[in-house]
Amino acid sequence: MKTFLAAALLCLSFALPVTARADEDAFSGLTTTQFNVIATSVSQIAQEGGPRALPVLRALSDHKLFAAKEGDGLFIQTDSGWQDARTGAAATPDPEMVRPVRLNNHVRQAVAAAEAQLQLIAGTPAERQAAATLLYQRHDPAMLPAIDAALGKTDDASLKTMLQDARAATLLTPGAPPSDEQTQRQAVATLYAAGGLDARGVLTQATTSEALAPATRKDAQDAVASIDRSLRLWGFGQDAFYGLSLGSVLLLAAMGLAITFGVMGVINMAHGELMMIGAYTTWLTQRAVMSVAPSLGSFSLILAVPAAFLVCGALGILIERGLIRFLYGRPLETLLATWGLSLILQQVIRSLFGPTNVAVITPSWLSGSFHLGGLEITLNRLAIMIFAIAVMGGLMLVLRRTSLGLEMRAVTQNRRMAALMGIHTARVDALTFGLGSGIAGLAGVAVSQIDNVSPNLGQNYIIDSFLVVVFGGVGNLWGTLAAAMTLGVGGKALEPIVGAVSGKILILVLVILYIQRHPRGMFPLRGRGVES
Amino acid sequence: MNASSLSFRGASVTAVIVVALTAVLAIGSLLPASSPIQISPFVITLAGKYLAYAMLALAVDLVWGFAGILTLGHAAFFALGGYAMGMYLVREIGARGVYGNADLPDFMVFLSWKSLPWYWWGSDHLPVALILMLVVPAALAALFGWLAFRSRVSGVYLSIITQALTYALMLAFFQNGFGFGGNNGLTDFKDILGFDLHSPYTRAGMLFLSALILAGALLASRYLVGGRFGRLLIAVRDAESRTRFLGYRPEQVKLLVWVFSAMIAAIGGALYVIQVGIINPGEFAPANSIEAVIWVAVGGRGTLSGAVLGAVLVNLGKTLFTAWLPEMWLYGLGALFMATTLFLPQGLMGLRQRFTPVRPSEVTPEVTDPEGGTA
Amino acid sequence: MSTDTLLDLSHVSVTFDGFRAINDLSLSLMPGEMRAIVGPNGAGKTTMMDIITGKTRPDTGVVRFHDHDLTKLDEPAIARLGIGRKFQKPTVFEALTVRDNLLLSLKGLRSPFALLFARKTNEEADRIENLLRTIRLGSSADDLAGGLSHGQKQWLEIGMLLGQEPDLLLVDEPVAGMTDAETMETADLLREINQTRSVVVVEHDMEFVRALNVKVTVLHEGSVLAEGTLDQVSNDPRVIEVYLGR
Structure with a gap:
């Protein structure tokens, strides 16, 4: 019966190769074997959020996430058996017919960022803080919406500071959405106040970034020199x-x-x-x-x-x-x-x-x-x-x-x-x-x-x-x-x-x-x- | 009875005994292997090592026994002399090394060095190596001694900084970048002046040469301490400030014997390397210097023959102990240190005078200087 | 200050950790003179000797010997100029024979290199024999100096001083621990020495000072309190006050 279903799905995918599939969702990317598709899918899952996002990403990073060899079935291996990744309901896939979803470094980083993004909203206070720190360290422009969303929701002062640092770092990173000079210079000031090696890295990159205003670049240069002095001390x-x-x-x-x-x-x-x-x-x-x-x-x-x-x-x-x-x-x-x-x-x-x-x-x-x-x-x-x-x-x-x-x-x-x-x-x-x-x-x-x-x-x-x-x-x-x-x-x-x-x-x-x-x-x- | 005259006559006798015994060993080693009295190469190597150590002991005795300087760093001069000779022997290997490089010693090829460092220039000539062997330790001793004696550093203070000196050198030679083979030192020697170092004839010859050099060093030391200079040396040892008021400059006296002693130690180191076949930074270890002091203490400080006797006896003991009861050797050596200082302050040579009363001044010359050495 | 003085200390002061051991001391000695220095403990007698022989450098003041400024020289240089010193506690080379002690003291070779190749000349041997006679140690010439009696060591040290042939001898408490007979013999010996050399004697023993019969300088708290014959100074009220307490 299962074999039959799989075969039918296979036929279907062959039959409709170019049109988007009705049942295709953010999780589908995980069933491929291409790492960049998996990574994109991970980011997409984090964007959409949803109750299943965190468990699936955790399973992925723990090597507990399995994809059907045929079709886009996705399963999580638990201590007691299997569950369907999309719903969390118990499932009984044929162990012969599933393969683990593989990770490489690129995927692992995407998972970490995605987890951070999700934890910003759903995690415990300590998890949120750690997530904000991670976002700050990665300052990935793709995360900007997530940072903004989290900023809007939190009242915790130290979390807010960290998120603001992360936002400033992200804004100055090449590939960030264009911003006006005042915003940029404020971001430089925020990072300078944060100090440390991470801020220095972002600022150094900013001194040569074509996307930024000249005044911003000048500010960044001053800030780097000043941070160097204090780091030396x-x-x-x-x-x-x-x-x-x-x-x-x-x-x-x-x-x-x-x-x-x-x-x-x-x-x-x-x-x-x-x-x-x-x-x-x-x-x-x-x-x-x-x-x-x-x-x-x-x-x-x-x-x-x-x-x-x-x-x-x-x-x-x-x-x-x-x-x-x-x-x-x-x-x-x-x-x-x-x-x-x-x-x-x-x-x-x-x-x-x-x-x-x-x-x-x-x-x-x-x-x-x-x-x-x-x-x-x-x-x-x-x-x-x-x-x-x-x-x-x-x-x-x-x-x-x-x-x-x-x-x-x-x-x-x-x-x-x-x-x-x-x-x-x-x-x-x-x-x-x-x-x-x-x-x-x-x-x-x-x-x-x-x-x-x-x-x-x-x-x-x-x-x-x-x-x-x-x-x-x-x-x-x-x-x-x-x-x-x-x-x-x-x-x-x-x-x-x-x-x-x-x-x-x-x-x-x-x-x-x-x-x-x-x-x-x-x-x-x-x-x-x-x-x- | 004049205590000092005894030891000096003894020095010539000891020189003759050393040469004669060594000659017997050397000839014995050249007998066919079937002969029941053939001396094994192992014994020849050991004998060579003992003679090299006897040179070191003689050097320590000159400064400790006669000038009152308890050196805890003489192994530094021994090892420097050894390294100078080792440099020549390593260059003699030439293209026969593991890497087959005719110009660079193996360890330099291994470190991917492209050319010889400047301080290795000329080391492929034996005369240059011999000059280095004498000049480098002498220069170091002269600099160190001049600074220390001029400032009147003496007693245990001097002992402690001599120990720090050899420790610093050990750390330096352990480093690969220092250019002397790092951890492994210099080894795998093949020949000296074209004579195969593994041939029994070369080995017997080297052993006999060592005996002649030791005998020469004994006689030279006897000349140094037996004459008027030696009287002054003892005067400086026992009452340094008094000699100053007689118009002598004790720092010059000490410097002279200190540099001479460093050179004797260096020659010992060179003989050691030729016969034992390896030199590594472990030779600089402070423990080695202190062991050399105990050889002298056992034999009897201030008696030239005692130094030779002590070096040979203690090392013979070490060889036998480590072969039979290896874990007992350190107990034995430790007990030897304590027993000698407690019960035999004059060493074995002092036993000859056991029945004449020992005056406190002779036992403890370093505390009789009423002006205090470090003033 | 006359120019023909042999030794001239003028306005010498030295302080050890705030303690003024010598305080504006001035003192002159004529060639051929013998002078006795007396004074209570802590008067600065030994420190004065230390300054003259170069062991201690004064903070201020000038010390002249012939035409040399001694404050610029160290002990061996001053000894070579012709100043010999005998310590309070006899200091001889105990592990050497009496003869070797004297040999080392003989005026002449001082460079260690020269000593390496030196042989004892006949002239040196004669001088040693003379000295042995002077200090009455001929029979112990080949004994170790460490085995001599206390008095014999004192004499040996005086003999070593004579061997140096100094122009000036500084002698610190030579009769301490001697018997009365030895004390008088020592006084004779010093007078004999004074025939040819200048002598400064520091001594506590008043009988001995009287026997010397020379000019006396009384030191107190680092400077000269009185100077004159023994009778003069011993009747000086300030001296009496210092010695007998206030």
């Missing part, structure tokens, strides 16, 4: 943000050293490995929380902060008691011994957890980004900046406001006098080293969010962090802060000019030269206490 801002976030990582890595090296004069080459252990502690904490209470998984990072501090701090105290205290006054030997220790720590972690990267999960509340003017602020980088500042603030408090801080400063400035005054210098040494090591652990938590966590992690940071401490001026936390930020921002500023690796090399060479000119760094401590 935002670009600087973006680089500065990346630079500051890189600087924050350096600051975290160097702060612990500023304590062990700057305050105690101990060269701890295993500092990077303490960071690495901090990062592994983060990973272990995450795994433990996941297995005990998976729902709290995304908060395990918060738990990892004290865990890493305690693990690395305790390890630091162990290192000080077991190794470093035998080498006080022999900085170069300390350097060699702690280097040996760093090799052992790496190998221990490698034996326990394997030589490859482990996966530390970035919790959802640290993923993603938001826009601040023309800046894209990634949450994890922002969090590291805040964390670095918080750690530094905490460290300052410990040094300035606690009795441990007071004793630490006393022991540094005059060990013998401090001992005579009843300060337990050995205990202070151990706690100071533990504090520096604990901060290395905190740095490890931060680094685990942006870098690969592997046994080699520490090696990537040790040279940079020592340079930061020396560059800033040994024993001066503010100097460490300034040096970290200078190196971070400087590195990022050089990157677009000479490339990432060359930028890094250049920074290293500049710092080497600087230290050779100023061996005490940017902010040298003065006075007798630092003479030797």
Whole structure:
């Protein structure tokens, strides 16, 4: 029976090849195999609107739309079976006799635009906003009526702005219906106010468009120059943000050293490995929380902060008691011994957890980004900046406001006098080293969010962090802060000019030269206490 | 008892022992394979590597043991010397390379370069390569040392910037655009001055030549540190500012020994490349420089023979360890660092003086300068 | 200011981080003179030595030695002009023998290149033997300097100063930590040295200063408080006030 019907339809189409078919509609184009006909049909469907337009277009973009191999039957495949595309009623086509309607890029774009057009009227507020944005980005003159229609219907201020931007962009695009000079210039003004790369693209095209009035083209030229200026400024801002976030990582890595090296004069080459252990502690904490209470998984990072501090701090105290205290006054030997220790720590972690990267999960509340003017602020980088500042603030408090801080400063400035005054210098040494090591652990938590966590992690940071401490001026936390930020921002500023690796090399060479000119760094401590 | 006179007589003895042992190995490698005492080519390559490393250790000992400069970047000079020799060896391949290009090394053809960069000019002549091998590291050392010593950068500060120097060079050599083969470095060498590098005769000859060069370097170093200049060097090491008030310029003293040491390291690098057959940017790694320091520490700093002894022993240990218990090597090396600094500050050579009391000043020369080195 | 002074400091001031260590100090020394400088802690004695030897550069003022402006020169250049300095804490090269310490101090070769090819001449060997006799260390000539007693190190350092053959010796607290007998012997040694060279001695030990029997300059808060014989200055009411408290 079905075969018969199909055959009859086929006969009919052969019989009346030139006259328009009575039952032909916007959907018929979808049954062809020519992409441009399909695309035209898609636009037509969007123009006409109607309750079936959206479901059909969605089916098309999901590869669920099928056309009869003969005739212009059009079917949507659903989970439960088939429905007729035009009516939405259940249907039972012979699966052997249908073929999927195919898409290429051209069709896909047409579908996206059409969906946007339809959603402008029928969609949820968020869908409407997204649709308006898409129309703005495409600024297809064919969409002008749709934009106008939507503008007439909406009261939502932000949607209206976006639609007006879209309308302005569309009006200035070649192929748009002719408009008078005043309208055009107003459109330029609207786009200029919108700013950004999309507006710049449209305006740039407008500067050479023959269809526009000369005054419009002049306006567009000015607007492009002005947008370029502001884009450059935002670009600087973006680089500065990346630079500051890189600087924050350096600051975290160097702060612990500023304590062990700057305050105690101990060269701890295993500092990077303490960071690495901090990062592994983060990973272990995450795994433990996941297995005990998976729902709290995304908060395990918060738990990892004290865990890493305690693990690395305790390890630091162990290192000080077991190794470093035998080498006080022999900085170069300390350097060699702690280097040996760093090799052992790496190998221990490698034996326990394997030589490859482990996966530390970035919790959802640290993923993603938001826009601040023309800046894209990634949450994890922002969090590291805040964390670095918080750690530094905490460290300052410990040094300035606690009795441990007071004793630490006393022991540094005059060990013998401090001992005579009843300060337990050995205990202070151990706690100071533990504090520096604990901060290395905190740095490890931060680094685990942006870098690969592997046994080699520490090696990537040790040279940079020592340079930061020396560059800033040994024993001066503010100097460490300034040096970290200078190196971070400087590195990022050089990157677009000479490339990432060359930028890094250049920074290293500049710092080497600087230290050779100023061996005490940017902010040298003065006075007798630092003479030797 | 004069501690320093011991080591200098020892240097000549060590030179003779090195040459004699190497001669035995070299001759042994030329015996027919059926002979029970034939030395395998593998052993010859290892021995060549150890001798090259001994040169590096000697260079580190000169500046650390005698001038008090703890260098953590000497592998930079070693690798630069190696690259200079590698350039010549790569050019010697000529049209026998994978791409059959007579003018350009394979990696340049691969990067579709059309002509040799200017800094490769003349590298197909061995004398030019030898001059480059000495001049480039010496010039870098002179510039770096002049800037650092003039500003009185010393102690750990100097150590940290020497490490940054070799790190920067490593990053540079890793880049393809730098023109030295990037990641892969230079390798696949065929011959040197027409002698096949894979022939047992060339290899035995190169090994023996290495021994002679090491012996020469030992004797030259002995001359340097054994005479009046050496006395001044030790004076500068232990009380730099005092020498200044005697009218000496310690920065010149340090610069001289620093540049000489860089050249010794560079020659070591060149010998390494010829015998091991490859040079890549990994040789610049800061870890390599620090390892060289531990060879010297194990052997005994400030004793020329100790450097050679330490380099050979530690590397022999590394070879055996990595063959039998590969995952244990880093534990061993790490423990060696700690044990040496804690229990054997004078190294193996210091064991000879174990029963004479060790004066604190001899153990810790870098803290006896009352004026502070970085003032 | 007469033109034949050997050393002439005029209106020298230096400030460390707001602390005025030397305050408009003027001081002259005649050729062949020995001068004792006394003063309480913090009076600026050591800083004055630092300025003369080029270790510290003054903020203002002129330091002349013969016809040279010392403020323009660094330590080695000033040492080569003929100013020798002995530190408060004896500083000798402990890893070298007594003989090698003296060899390095001998006036003459200073360029490292020249030293590379230098051989000890007979004349140098004689000078070293003479010095060993002067400082009474002949029997320890081949011992490491690090093994000497405190007093012996002081003498060795004085011997090294003599080896430099300076026109002017600056000696900072030479008898600190010495026994009474050693102190008197040191006074004799300095007087002997003064036969041929000018000497400036900084010292706390009044017995020692008395034994030297030379003109005394009292420094206080970075400038000259009094000058004269020991008896004169010790009866000066301002000096008494400074030393005994106000």
